[in-house]
Amino acid sequence: MVKARIKELLDKYFAAGAGQGLWSKAAAGSYTVELPKLAAHGDFSTNFAMLVAGREKKNPRETAIWLAKKMGAHKDLFDKVEIAGPGFVNFFIRDGVWQSVVKSVCEQGYNYGFSQVGHQKKVLVEFVSANPTGPLSIGHGRQAVLGDAIARLLEATGHTVTREYYYNDAGRQMRVLGESTRARYLELLNLAAEFPEDGYQGEYIYDIARKLIIEKGDSLKDTEDIKPFKEKAEQEIFANIAETLAKLDIRFDNYYNEHSLYEKGLVEDVVTRLRTKGLAYDHDGAVWFKTSEFGQEQDRVIIKSTGEPTYRLPDIAYHREKLKRGFDWLVNIFGSDHIATVPDVLAGLRALGYDDSKVTVVIHQFVTLTREGKQVKMSTRKANFVTVDELFDEVGPDVVRFFFLMRKADSQLEFDLDLATKESQENPVFYVQYANARLSSIQKKAKEKNISRTLLQGVSLDKLTLPEEFNMLKALASYPELVESSGLDLSPHRIIFFLMDLAGLFHSYYNSHLVISDDPELPQARLWLAEALRIVFHNGLRVVGLSAPESM
Template sequence: MNPIEKVQLSLQEILTDALEEAREKGHLNFASIPDFVIEVPREKEHGDFACNVAMLLARQARMAPRKIAEIIVEHLEIDKLSLLEKVEVAGAGFINLFLKNDWLFKIPILVHEMGERYGYNAPQGKKVQVEFVSANPTGNLHMGNARGGAIGDTLANILQRAGYEVQREFYINDAGNQIEIFTDSLEVRYLQLTGHSVPFPENGYAGQDVIDTVKNIMAIYGNKLNDLPAEERRKILVEFALKEKVAYIKKTLINFGIEYDVWFSEQTLHDAGKVDQVIDRLQEQGYIYENEGALWFKSSLFGDEKDEVLKRANGLPTYFAADIAYHLDKFERGFDWVINVWGADHHGHIARMKGAMQALGYNPDRLDIVLMQLVRLYRGGNIVRMSKRTGTTVSLDELIEEVGKDAARFFFVMRSPDSHLDFDLELAKKKNQDNPVYYAQYAHARICSIFRQAAAAGVSLGPIEQINTSLLNEEEELLLLRKIADFPDEIRIAARTLAPHRIARYVLDLAGLFHSFYNHHRVLTGDHALQEARLLLMDITRTTVKNALGILGVNAPEQM
């Protein structure tokens, strides 16, 4: 249940009644009531909610918006409306609505009853696929993969709680040119390690992990692969390496709190002929032309800067062709909404991919791309570029080992995906309230401590329905109640806007309101009725903090 949506519907009904009455009395003249918005204003002094209906009616009513707003307010019988405390007209014609606190006093029972389900919205009846990370299985997972993993998994959690049926998918790029280069690298390393003097390819994968993989192969085959034809040797090498790399990726991501529903192999698209089929389909529909032996997709028709090659002059399809086939496959599997998390360097790929979907008969708005910017690691004010262990880029494994899964995930989603992220390793390890994830987790642990103190004193919550929540009328208490009431709506908005950082910001704000309450008021008091009400407030605050952290893939510890 979404308390904010429930209030918004009530306010919509109240304002609609006032509009109808104003029209009946001849004070306003309009043909139909427009689809107006009731939203939470940024500034508290502008009320609990604000409405823009007067601005939308100005043309129909042929009247200044502020005058329309004043007429609407005149037809609101405040004294007969249990929900409203007062209504004000502001600015050019906004209607600011101030609510009585009664609705907030119903929140504790709702949250207590829903428990870990608090925050979930009504089912949407739509299937959503979130594809993220999808790293080439040729090396270690790096910081970009790590941020994409945290963003994608958090988005999937948000969408599930927003009422969607969600599938997480990893696209294994196990075909194409990069796999050929990977195979070349494996073969040369194998030959070198078995006593042959051969040069390493200039564009090869030179990391230590490739050497380690070849040593694992040698532990099984020894020098025997030298006796095989090159094609057979290369097949054994790459199949072993890909299996090992995918297993590594799975293990690392599980350690990062991510488990996928589907691991989709690019090679299966080629094996099933789906890449050639999609090229033929686009050609039949007139979206492909030939130039210098290559086949080009008319992506410029769909807002791309230039047309793109789908099949090279040598007859080999491009990565873009396989990607079109993959996205077509997604829609053919019945997803209503497809979401990809990509690095910002893929910005130019968006228009052409949406264009390809449109050319194939699908609404391009059903495909959304979340672009994420780069991550810069810092330690003590200095940028960290290289791993101490391998001398190459810092891996996700090393990051988890140093700062832990919780801090890593929280830091990666703390900022909007389209903003650059400076990841401070020293800050992420701090055990004080300067560290954002510690600050949020400490709120949960602190509340657990209150309940341990209560239990030690023989105090426990009585029957919930008998607790007088209207005693929670201190400013810090009301602010906590309102923030908790906002939680399901925050999830709804975060899902609609694909903004995982909203939940990180929300839990920090909620933790801040709790810490403020804790510093101003005692929970265990001599006043039994107030004590009961505050214990219930602490209980629902703990639940909401835990549920919000859970969306981020972060633990809610009971002691710190």
Template sequence: MTSKEYIIEQLSSFLEHHKIEGVSVILQKTKDEKFGDYATNLAMQLARHLKKKPVDIAQDIKEAFVLNPSYVSKLEIAGPGFLNFFASTDNLFSQLSDLLTQEKEFGRSVSQKGKRAQIEFVSANPTGPLTIGHGRGAVLGDTVARLLEAIGYEVTREYYFNNAGRQMRVLGESVRLRYLQELGEDISFPDDHYQGEYIRDIARDLIKEFGDSLKDQPESTIFKDRAEASIFAEIKQTIKRLGFSFDVFYNERSLYDQGKIDEVVRELNKKGFIACRDHATWFLTSKLGFDQDRVFVKSTGEPTYRLPDTAYHVEKVKRGFDLIIDVFGADHIATYPDVLAAVKALGYKTEHIKVLIHQFVTLTENGEKVKMSTRKANFITLDELMDDVGVDVTRYFFLMRHMNAHLNFDLALARTQSDENPVFYIQYAHARICSILELATERGYTIEQVARLERLTAPEEQQLIKHLISFPQTVEASALNYEPHRVVTYLFELASLFHKFYTVCRVLSEDKELSVARLHLIKAVKIVIANGLDLLGISAPEHM
């Protein structure tokens, strides 16, 4: 049992004893050491319930509190009625010891064991290479998945795509035209076709393989198929490079083939949510409190994206997941409310569907904005970014900000291999530790020796230990709130505490007993940094 658990248990029993309901115990870490390690505002919360002064209630709680020295060394009343708890150092050391035993497992939990989650992200149609905009969603999605796995979820990573429709026809036609151009024909290339150089590459590959035998092929089918295969292969390669892979590629087409699309319209119609106007089929969102109705099937007979999206979400719900997550960019903000409304109107639960919307990425270089346009050729692909700054930096920068804040990706900063770059700051702490551990082995110290952890009394050591043992709570909170940046912030703080410790406390010294204790401490730091970076999909190098 940890000190924190002990305190909560004691406070809860106080509430129970006084038959107080509707008040929950909030125990938080303190900002300032003079307020101890944990504080609760319970007395102030109870002031109204008990109709007594907070300070008096605090006194009552203090008197009822069983002060067990192996968990709590001191309990003080402060300010308007805070109860400040000082954790016993014995308990700190025993938690540190647990950390060392758990090693790779430290930070992981089984709190959500047995639950299944599905997370859909990237989901770009195969019309071109992944861009930086996709990158943020990709890294965010994968990291949320990793976090959910860390607290016990079984996670399915899913990519939803559509290889039919207008976009893909234009793609095929783009390749066909480039193919003819490459063969020397003088043909103009429309502005609204895909301008990227990758289209020419695909055309050249076709020439390599088929020569000019496709010249009179009037249909762009083969061009489309080749483009799709080629682009998808590239997308998968990019994702692999980012450090993960998808479990399911879900083709929108299968929803049509299985009649799921028609079924949605039919069922909604039965419930009176469908109307035909101007030769189009409308979903009557206005009946559900929205300001306007939405078209589900165009007058051309083609469905809008909302219809298959609804069918897809129905399928996801039917697959029985405990948690369904969609990761979208801010430009899709308008798409999900009516889709969820449709799913709900069909009688399915939607409470367990979480939509994570991330804001855009702005690339800057030395303060200047780097302009990008997907249609034109001047966008920077995710691969080019990784070529430029590396995978670790790419992932870190995409994760370091809250997802609903705009991300300013400073290329110049990302490129610097120096102290200015926060990724290296964290990795450097890990590398430094590895280096000391190697040296320790050379000098005959062994980590296996029994450590007298109680020798770790310096303030820098105590702070480090306290931060280390709070890692599991950070992971849990980060996962349950779908906020990967919390782990990033945590690791940066940990690295900072370590670097401070490093300059003040010499690990390998004449004092063997202290040296061994400190070796255990830095081993613990190494474990947590490695585990944390692993959650983010970032490497923990042993040398830099």
């Protein structure tokens, strides 16, 4: 919140300088406000003079002097404004400004950190989108948590968010699922059964087959139609997926079935339009999309010679439909194995005359599990692949969520089961939640001792003078900007890092200073500081979907 005020002033003086003809408007917005590493360089610094003057081939120091004089006039904000190095302008914030952060936080409470930068822009976040062929793997788990956290951050920054799960229950995968289920069903009845070559080998197929036997006995043994097997499997697996997601507190607003695109003729319409524009053609009995006209090496098949569409055709229709539904921004969360579909879909949208810059694809890398320092082997299809449910056998939902959010999407994520299962010491989830619990505990303790917080307006916040206290105040002040940037950048991991840092500051402070002491005024100031910290821990945990326990 302090940084934002400085940025506003800089923009104001940049405009003023441009108005006086000191420089052109070319450098508008190029300068930044940063946190210097050295205390001697102030609380904030800006490269304003270097960038603005550099562009005009003027002396940065002169521009810095001009700016420092203007900025220095704001005595309510700054103790002093200095020029250093090649033209940095360094700002030293008044203590009172930091101390008043407590007031802002406590007044806004659970709304602190929320903003309207999104202007209620309509965003559709599509994630998970796994076809119901089996339980969610840990790769899906990462995606589920990442997508949900991103959705929450977008909501916190004033976007109108819809969470959507896209699936297809009509394709080859589902046929194989039905065949696999039938094979297990017959096997359990001790009848001859041929298991499909590329069938689903997981134990869960037996579970589904057993349920079928309980419900229908052997009445399906002579049925050639795989439909009853497929439908039962789909129903059971979807129920399982929904249950897993519910444990993670993830709920979708919409499940979008690919099949409905066909029913509405939307898939066919894409082909027609592409043909009309000369961007689709027949070759070798198949229909091709001229992706080569959109920067790709070769054209792609959209309808096979069998008459069946390839996945990319309904994908294009689906994304077009999302834009037609009125969304301003489409955020897709994909695993890195699906990266190849992105250029096809974007090309399709452009070919149909839509703005593909409205689509942002977050690609997340793979998850590996380690136990005792060794990688746990995983392979899909086979029975030994690791599911989110299996993770829940060992750790709770907060741990799963936290670990999945600890890395940026671009990085491969190593899920250390040894670390995750530790209920103490070095487990970062508990480290952060413990800070929240301790802060809650302090307030309870104060009540027990009949110390109630006096009115915020009358509290002597200037009693907060320790360096540790200022460090925490500065962190609290930066929180709204953090939520804004991690929301707009779709980067929830930054919230996690912030929480770990803040927990470190607080635990350290707690161990060397008493909040509740005999001093006449200090406890009031510190109790309010503790309350502000508790609010920010609570808000930070909740904004990425973690719980904020008052006791553990």
